[in-house]
Amino acid sequence: MKGWSECDKVDSSGGKRQRAKVKSGKFMCAMGFVVDSSDRFFFDSSEEKKAFTSVERKSVINMLIKRFKTILHLSIFFTFHFSLFTLLTSCNQTFEPFQENDRFYFTVYGFIDANADTQWVRVSPVRGELEAKDNIPEMQVTLTELETAKTIIMTPKLVQFRQGFNAVNVWTDEEIKTERQYRLRAVLPDGNESSSVITMPNEFPTPRIFIQRVPGVPTRYFIWIDGGVDKLADVQSRIYVRIRTQFWEDEQLFVFSHRNDADDLSGGKYTIEFFPNALLSSIEKQSLALQGPDATFEVLRHQFYIASGGPEWDENI
């Protein structure tokens, strides 16, 4: 009775939420058979056999229709997947990440220094690969004084850093005048170019620097810039150091910037407080890290370098 008694149970329960399952149960009862795990039909009593006989033909037809539908569904599903499989295995989209560049041709870094003997500027054509090549690209870089239209062709030089990193700097030893405008222009062989106009600032007085120690701990000093610097571009401590190890000795330059520590007193005046021991400690750490624990160093000289920017200098950089 197990098959039918289950149907009876399901039949009598009802209830909305069970409806889908109940209908499934009713369907099996009406069909007069259930399928066990071995895929055999079985009957539970002679009465039920009679009931089955009365609906046998219809039931078998319904069963066949049901099986046919199942097979049809499966066939459609498998055919669909097989078609997709065949289609997609031969389908691979190409991936070209680069967008055509018609906006940026060069990047230019550096500064023009009216007090320097030689002007150096980094000029890099925008490239399609990660690293710069170890040759000088085809380009021409000129520096034109706008007032006189005098144009200087700058000489390129390949700079090779450690680990195979390359860069191209251009240079000239032509005199640069204060309060003049210059145009730096870089041109590719196809005529595409980038340019930048530089306005040289006024000449400013040599800043006064107090090397006087301020009382207290830690040791500290003041740099006093007493006017004429409209836009403070940089304040650097340049410390020349001789480093010695067991096997060799070398002279090296360590540069520390104090620009971001400067207090603007208005009127082109600034004060900068600096801590020499902190700089020496940093030099010692770098020396030890680079040259090993037996390295010693000796300070040869300490320079201060102060730069004033032109009108386009962004003080909030």
Place this chain on the structure above:
Amino acid sequence: MSLHAQQASIQGFITDHSNGNPLFGANVILTSADDETRRLGSAVESNGFYRIGNITPGTWFLQISFIGYSAHEDTLTFSPGESRSLSTSLSEDATMLDELVVARITGATRTIDGAQRITPAEIRRVPSPASGDLAAYIQTLPGVVTTGDRGGQVFIRGGSPSENMVLIDGALIYQPAHIVGFFSPIPGNLISGADFYAGGFSPKYTGRISSVMDVQLRHGNIYETSGSVSVSPFAGEVFAEGPIDRGTSSWIFSARNSFIDQTSKWYPIERQPLHFQSQFLKGSFIQNDTRCSGMILHTYDSGQMDFESEEEIRWRNFVVGTRCVALPADSGTLLTTNINLSRFSNSLGNVDPFGFNSSVMRFNLDMDIRQYAGEVRFEYGMYTRLKFLNYQLSEKFVGIDNASTSQYYAGGYVEATIPAANRFNIQPGVGLNYSGVFGVGIEPRLRLSWRPFRSENQEFSLSSGIYLQPVTGISDIRDVSSVFVAWMNSPLSDSQKRSIHTTAGWQQIFTNGLTWSVEAYYKEMSFLSIPVWNTLAEFTTDLALADGTVYGTDFRLELNRGLFYGLVSYGYNWTMYESAQDHFSIWFGEPVQSFHPPHDRRHQLNMLMSLELGKYTAGIRWQIGSGMPFTRPLGFDDVLDFRQRLPDVNRDRGTRRVIVDRPYKGRMPDIHRLDVSVERSFIISQSGSNINLQAGAINLYDQRNIFYYDVFTNRRIDQLTFAPYVTVKLEVK
């Protein structure tokens, strides 16, 4: 006296007699002794609870049934206003036929009260080496986007992973996935059921703005001890359960450990430097109307998203919690209390001197109460949370100090379910929260369902509400593979992250096993913190605020005919962020840019089929997703930094930079993949012990699917290639 006061009600828990676990989906039917056509019914919820109200005093026949189990029948007499508790367990009927059992476990997925109810049987259908894992299953749902087969990042309807809430027995788990994307810390054999809300969820869930996955874990078997061991090239798993005090208390244990890092050396796939492990232990105490449990979960993952990079991501979850569900005798009140602690930490690279780490620890105490007034159901509760957030982000997000902060958070909610005219369910609710950082937040929500034909087989649903999130998980969205998350209070705004959801859906169930549903959604998100658009080939960036708009449609078609199950799901999604940043002005002349974030997969189609073929079970899953956005490079150069000092072009090398187009204007190629598996069990002892063999393959036709494009190194990183596997599982009873 009102009519409602005279009506009676009955409630209780229905469990499996053999192990004490809830019989989710069982039917409780009352038939009037006076009029047999008069019936009242209810279905058992995922925690085993049921309730029938509005019972006219008198005599009723009770029947509790579940296919595959012997029914429980009784005759009950209700007096006016009586609130009766009746909990019972059903025994599995050993004489039941296999096909009926199959019919029980292969029921189509239903959406109830906006939640998609997920059963273990559904989870097991998805072919994967994890052999029935929530992580693999969730990827088949429309509206759910995963970025690849490693990292475990899940984006739901345009939301980011840190905006999803995943609860296990009421405790939050911050990173609910393992680093190998089809494994989660919650194996399928631990899951009793799960409620998944892709949006429009109840005010009961507060603290996240995108989605909720509320997972109920199984209790261990209170009568018998059993266990299993499984091994595959991807991972190994040990599982065991048994009684502590037979009939009243139990334990359950599971542990997983990955092997793929080792096996991939001799396995025919690229070496996979990925490792994960997890351990889980739960103890349960089960009485008629009370069940309390305590659990502890630990997970650890490590590995490289880019196999050629040495940068390693590591994360760890630790969750410990207790939960008590009680139905005080004849009170008609269901009480749920959770006390838990969740800790998550993750790090990227080496912390000192360059590297990033972040951790968050959350202590949570909450209580949910459910009561009835007539047919109106009231749910309300309160919670208190204390969070500790630590982050050390030197170099990654400039402008954020390394810090440790704490956040106290408390609140409550109330929601009513009001049936009307036997066709409507109206669910107004509101959540109220207070935090020391953000003050008071109010989250009004409304959900509504309409059954035009008075049948649950056709239902229209609607929801809308405001969702707030007090903590922010910052990820580097420039890199879609970025798994590292820094948890912090909203760093740029005095406001919590906020979203407004609106959803509208239709579900129709046919009696021949066919079900289809469609749901449209619209979301507005605000106060999102995202890294600024930046061109440097290093992770140094500030954060910016963004607003987001998302809309889309999820479609689902299921055919469930006895031994055959088929699912087609399609999700259309459109996500747009809008952000104002200084960089945009410099490069494009406009400070505000709109862009599709890198998880904006516009189209996604999933097909899943499982079939019982005699003693074999076959599963096929095919998925296709349209390409995701990426930022196209224009070229590369080297940048010299003027921010600290004037550079010296002859001494300073510079930093490589990528010059890029407007953000996320490119689209990566579409991805598609076919996964298959065949499974068979061999019984090896009379006690039912068996060996289960599963053979399958990931990416059967070896499609070259992109994982992401690294614009900083101009490299394409691909997903898993063709990977066959065999899983052997020994189950001992």
